[in-house]
Structures are given as structure tokens and as C-alpha cells.
Amino acid sequence: MDGTLHWWAALIGLALAIVLILRKLNATYALLLGALVGCLLGGASFADTVNIVVSGSQSVMGTVLRVLAAGVLAGVMMESGAAERISRAIVSTMGDKLAIFALAFATMIICAIGVFIPVAVLIVAPIAIEVGSKLHISKLALLVALSGGGKAGNIISPNPNAIAAASGFHVELADVMVGSFVPALCGLAMAVLLASIMQHRSTPVSLKDLDAQEKAELAESDLPSLHSALVAPVTAVVLLMLGPIGSMTHVAWLEHLQIDALYILPFAAIVGLLAMRKGSHVLEYTKSGIGRMVDVVMILIGAGTIGGLISASDLPQRIVDLINMMGVSGSLLAPISGILMAAATASTSTGVILAAGSFGDTILSFGTAPAAAAITMQAGATVIDALPQGNYFHVTAKSMNMTIGERMKVVPFEAAVGLTMTVVATLLTIVW
Template sequence: MTVASVNWIGALIGLALAIVLILKKLNPVYSLLLGTVVGAIVGGASLSQTLAIVVSGTQSVMGTVVRVLAAGVLAGVMMESGAANTIARTIVAKFGANLAIFSLALATMIITAVGVFIPVAVLIVAPIAIEAGSRMHISKLALLVALSGGGKAGNIISPNPNTIAAAHGFNIGLSQLMVADFIPALSGLAMAVFLATVLRHRGKIASLSDLENNSADQNTAHEEPSFASAIVAPALAVVLLLIDPIASILHITFLEKFQVDAMYILPLAAVVGMVAMGMSKKILMFTKAGLARMTDVVLILIGAGAIGGLITSSSLPVMIVSLIRSLGISGTFLAPISGILMAAATASTSTGVILATGSFGKTILAFGTSPLAAAVMVHTGATVIDHLPQGNYFHVTANAMNMDLKERMHSVPYEALVGLTMTVVGSLLYGFL
């Protein structure tokens, strides 16, 4: 089977149909696959050629799929062992009441950065935040901005599916992207703390009664590990992932040949962490839980690979390049804009990154943007409005803070400012300087 050249109108219709179906609550995987099939046929492909487009597109994401499954081992260990909760409580306790907002944002940032999904990170820290807020008379709005903003900052420097997808989508190392995103992440943390401080007396003040409705997704069936043992897995993962960039900077030939990859670094760090926490006998339970959490992401990756195959096999990328050049706009803007729009449409950082890289990655690079710069701008762009009501994150965090729909909506623009800050900083550092 040969992959056909699809008319750009068909590709655009297919992408639009997939997004509309996602907004209509159809399963994202089926939405993406259906959009691919309809777009290919409308664009002039035969049934056999449409199949070839779907197959080639899904094959292109298999490398990302393998790495995401590997990340599930670390995620399972951190979430199910109680390690993430231990780290969060220790950070908040060390900084004390005077720096409550900063410590809550930092704790959520670190928990997300070590491989915990951002909704789960917010769920873990939310009870601590509500308890602190009730004592210090801080509003729930301010607390959520601190938690969500800190989580967004941590999410762009984590070995989570969104970072893996951005790195693999532009063929760069995961550690390279994590390091490059560090300054944008710090800027996001600073903005989250600033906004939360300004908002600390706006809206309903947190009270202990809000804890009754909190449903933190954590395992309480066993004693939580000590901080020293809980930090082993994420610390080892970070150290091993940094071998390549450090070797390149210092020109250490031996280490440059080491060629570490998240595929085996993250599971290795997770296993060592389990041994350090004295939970090695629970490896089957933890890995099963981690795999279950990654299943939806993997399925969406397959669907996004299909729609990406449709876009790249069409004339749409050429049309976009021509349009941007005729308008005299810098093609660099396509990277953050594609991340912003795709994440907004799907209300998901991971899905937004996957769609943006798969659909517009080659077009972005065609403007002369380096792969690293493109990855940073798409990745940070996907954090701007990925928290809209059509997504799961919006509702999970609302429940965590015991907020109704109206209260939760008040936080949306402030969270967007955090993501926009990271996008602007990332774009300036790597796209325009």
C-alpha cells in the first residue's frame, strides 16, 4: 500500500471533525480515527490508501508509546507507594506558615516534576492546602491557582507523557527538553505564587469542611515511606537522565556514548526506589497501577498518530507555510500557537502536544526553527488553556477544592496566565533570542 497525497481541504475537515467530536464527548481515540478516515476520503484517497495513511501514522508514534509505558512504572510507584504524598508534606512543613502559598505551589511542582500526573498531584496536595488555608484564611481560589500553576510548571519538566511526546515528536532527548524547559517552569512558578498571593483574600476562604469532599487518589493501605526513601526514585531518574546533556556540555566522551533513554531509565529508577522504600514485594501491584494510568494516554497517542499521518500526507503543511509567509508573520509563532490551540480543543496537555507535534511538527521545522526550540514552544504553549471544562482536569481539581462550577471557572484565566508566562519566556529564549 502506498500513502496517498491528500488534498489540504480534506485534511482540514478531518482535523476539525476530530476536534468537534472530542468536544461532543465522543471517545478521543475514536474521534481522531474517524476524523482521519473522513478527512482522507474527502481529500481524495481511496479506501486502501486511507488504510495506509492510518497505519503509517500510528506506526510513527510507537517510539513514544514505548516510552510512555515505561514512564508508567515510575508513575505507579510514586502514586501508589505514598512517596508523592510524603514529599509534598515534607516540602510544605519545611517552609512553614509564612511561605504557605509558595510551599504549596512548589510542592505541586515537584510532585508533578517527578512523574506524577498533574491531576493526581493536585489531589495529593489539596488536603494539605485546604488545611493550611483554613488556618491562615486563604481563599480556595488562591489555593487552586497556586496548586494548578505549580503543577503546570512541574509538568513541563517531568518525564510525563506530554514531555515524552514533545521530545520524541521533534526527535530530541527527553532530558534535553526537561533542561530547556527549566527556566520557563521557574517563571511559571513565580507567576503562580504572585497571582495566588494577590488572590489570597478573594472568594470563599478554605475551611476544614472542604476536606470532607476531597477524594485524593492515593493509597492509604500502608504506612507512608520516609522522605529520604521516597526521594530515591525521582532523584535517581533525574540524575541518570541528565547524563547526556552534562556529557555534551563538558565534552566527556565516555558519558556521551552512554546514550541513556527514558525507556529503561524510568523503570530502573522506579525499581531502585521500591527497594529503598522496602516495598519491593509490591512491584506487581505498583506496575499494574502505573500501566492502567497510561492506557488512555497510549490509546490517544495511536489516534493522534493517525490524524498526524493524515496531515503530513496532505498538502496542508505547504498551504500553511505559504499563508504565513504571504502574511509576513514569523513562522516561529506557529509552534506556540499550535500547542495552545490543540490543547485548548482537547483540554489536555498531553493530547494537545501529541496533536500539535504530529500535525504541524514538520511545518514548524520547515520555517528553520530548531527541533529543541520547537519542542519548548509547543510544549509550553500546550499549558496555556489546557484546563477547560470539557476536560477531566477541570472537574477533578474542582472536586479536590470543593468548588462548584462557577467558583472553578474563576480560576481559569489565572491558570492561563501561568501557562502564557511560560510560553512567552520559552518562546523568547528559544524562538527569538
């Protein structure tokens, strides 16, 4: 193709995709249609449009493979009962006095070991309802604790959002996880603080809300032991940390031991499966894991097509010129783009995928370090991602037997947790 597409055509294509997502069209088709329309409006021929879209989708294949690999670990942790065993152990160990912290921390840990945040909330919600009904804690406070803790765990996990952030800026997944650790702790602290303030306000939870759950819990006897449940996540974390540990300690062979998450996550899952003596379920658990990743993979492909459109246009240069003219620090583009894209799609993962694919090169052109961009973008995507047009809003409302009105009251508290992590992540990356 000769020449560059018009910037306004790229914006129209992106806006069209977002509007169609809000209108409940399948996100992959919405993104693909937006990319096609943007290319054609921008001056590309039919043949050039296909080339741009295909090239864009090819650019996300590395991320796709890593997300599929993460599905193995997620399937094993969820289907084996390992995640539920870990959450029960945390809550029972900390007792009633630290109930809110225990619930938030349990959800954080479940997310951090690779379980999707809505699934993590569903796992911990029945425990939260039982504890909350005994201590007369409100539904609002419980969901603030669970959702806030989940957000904190989500940015330090091998989940699709972290993988997309790392792959989008060509940094190690472990670097994103480690760099997000302090912001995650601050987010957890904010979630616990807000939940504690609201624990006796709003509608109290009762055991009747537990009866409304449709989640089929495993019997206690079917759950693995705590030690065996921890094998998979501990193995994954240790292997992912080898590179960063080598860099910090200047141990040459560790520093050059670059084992990708593509290898580590499935390997850790299989080791954990064998430790739990559930090796015979490997086909069942991996099938479940990959099934949970299908939607993410399809969105990744769609986001790649939009990224191809933007890369082929002069929109990135226009954004650079605008930011320079306004005198705003270019380092703020990463968290801002994460906030906006996650708000538009009502999804942390989709927001990161779309923001990294669309604005990644522009962000780096300001001299922002790739790791800093990945960390702050991912944190930004947790600010206003829990909106009604997304599944997370409704899944978590159902987990606490909330009405839409009750669930909407939680959104500002979730935004406060996400904003806390974003501000801390941005300040830390500036200092570094």
C-alpha cells in the same frame, strides 16, 4: 497512492475530530474517525486510506513505548506514598509564612518527578485545605497555586506531554526538561504572585471542604521515609542528565552515553521501590501505573492517524505559504499550535501529541531547531488546557469542593501562568 490529498480535506478531518471530542466521544475514536473521513474526502481510496491511517499510527510507537515506561515510575511514586511524603515534607518545612509558595512548589515537584498533574493536585489538595483553613486563604488562591505549580512541574517532567514533545521532534527527553526549566521557574513565580494577590478574595476554604474529599490518604505510618521516597526521582533525573552534562562539559564518554528514557524510568522506579523496602508490591504498583497510561497510549494512536492524514496532504505546504505571506515568524507556529490543540482537547498531553503529530514537520521546515520547537510547543499547551470539556477541570474543582462557577474563575489565572511560560520559552529559544 498516487498524488497528495487535498489540504481542505485534512482540515475537515482535524476539525471533525475536535468537534467529536468536544461532544464527548472517546478521543481515540474521534481522532480515528476524523482521519478516515479526511482521507476519503481528500481523494484516497479505501485501501489507501487504511495504509495512511496505519502508517500514521506506526509513527507514534516510539512515543507509546516511552509513555508505558513512564507508567512504571508514576505507579511507584503514587501508590507507594512517596509523592505524598515529599509534598508533606515541603509544606511542613517552609511553614505558614511561605504557605502559598510551599503549596505551589510541592505540586511542581510532585509533577516534576513524573506524577500526572491532576493526581499531583489531588495529593497536595488535602494539605492545602488544612493550611488554607488555618490562614483563611481562599479556594481560588489555593487552586491557582496548586494548578500553576503543577503546570510548571509538568513541563520539566518525564510525563507523557514531555515525552510526546521530545519524540515528536526527535530530541532527547532530558533536553526538553532542561530547556523548560527557566520557563517553569517563571511560571511558578507567576502562580505564587497571583495566588498571593487573591489569597483573601473569593470564598475562603474550610475544613468542611476537606470532608468532601473522596481521596483515601495513606496513614503517616504507611508512608516511606523522605530519603527513600526521593531515591526514584533522583535516580531518574541523574541518569537522564548524563547526556546533557557530557555535552556541556565535553566529557566524551558521557556525551556518547545515550541511555533512553525507555530504560531509565523503569530502572529508577525499581531502585526506588527497593529503597523503600516495598519490592513485594512491584506487580501491584506497575499494574496501577500502566493502567493510568492506557488512555494516553490510546490517544497517541489516534493522534498518529490524524498525523498520517496531514502528512499525506498538502496542508503543511499551505501553512508554510500562508505564514510566509503574512510575514509571521515560523518559530511561533510551535507554541501557537500547542495552545490551539490543547484548548481544543482540554488536555496538555493530548494537545502536545496532536500538535506534534500534525504540525511537527511543518514547524521544522521553517528552520526551527527541534529542541526549541518541542520546548515552546509544550509550554504553549499549558495556556488554555484547563477547560470544562476536559477531566482536569472537574477533578481539580472537586479537589477544592468548588462549584463550576467558582472553578471557571480560576481559568484566567491558569492561562496567565501558561502564557508566562510560553513567552519566556519562546524568547529564550530565539536568543539561543
